[in-house]
Amino acid sequence: NELNSRVSELFARITGEKYGDVLVSKSLGLSAEEKGSFALKSIENLSAGTKDQSYFSLRLALCDLIFGEDETYPIFLDDSFERYDDFRAKRALEFLKEFSKKKQVLFFTCHKNLTDLLND
Secondary structure (H helix, E strand, O other): OHHHHHHHHHHHHHOOOOEEEEEEOOOOOEEEEEOOOOOEEEHHHOOHHHHHHHHHHHHHHHHHHHHOOOOOOEEEEEOOOOOOOHHHHHHHHHHHHHHOOOOEEEEEOOOHHHHHHHHO
8 A cells, every 4th residue: 555655665764674574463563574584574573773764764654655655744743863873863963864855854963963964
């Protein structure tokens, strides 16, 4: 369905193509397939950083489906990447830079490493 496709696309981009298909259950639980594994794993069995990446992808996909992918709407992020390691944070911030060309992104953080990564 459209939600699974959009979450899969965003999750793949945010994880640097480490994950492929994502399945969203009716209760909004997530399962993801690591590229090359051909098996879905519950997000609950993955690391906290990967879990955060998956739910971030889900939130963005839901916004696109509700408002329309081509519509401009603001996204407010308040310390959304605090559980990300530097590699994940850098990937997420790179994604946000690209994403912000189409949407308004308001990013708040008190973590200096994130502002340093953003300024690079």
